[in-house]
Amino acid sequence: MVEFESLLRGKGYRLTNQRRVIVEELEHARHVSAEELHDRVKGDHPELGLSTVYRTLDLLNELGVVRKDDFGEGYSRYELETETVHHHARCKNCGTVIEFNEELMEYLVLQVERETGFVSEGYEITLQGLCRECVAS
Secondary structure (H helix, E strand, O other): OHHHHHHHHHOOOOOOHHHHHHHHHHOOOOOEOHHHHHHHHOOOOOOOOHHHHHHHHHHHHHOOOEEEEEOOOOOEEEEEOOOOOOEEEEEOOOOOEEEEOOHHHHHHHHHHHHHHOOOOOOOOOEEEEOOHHHHHO
16 A cells, blocks of 8 residues: 555645545456445445545546446456566356466467567457356356
8 A cells, every 4th residue: 555655645646535445446346337336345445435546546537547448348447566477357147257378379479570570569358258157057
């Protein structure tokens, strides 16, 4: 939290209680929507409105603290930005998001760069399909 506060102050922002609560919750949750995040914290923090959650997530995304993903559901999901490269598989039936890290994906990106001369600055790979539970049912 100290690093986060330093980052905010360096950009001219304060560490408000709302920002602290949201970052702390994101430390325990991955791939949550703004509404899900709001639902998780409103019991202990009824003063924290949904619009504040949205504004805070937008700011944190802009500052590179939070990663914003769109899995084609009509809304965004958020997680703390990490140094670890990972990809996602999203169940089209139940919406479950599964993280995976596959070195083969990194190899494919390098291969595309070599063959086309394209220089990538990053990549996100999301597989669409059905999770184990939905396939079984």
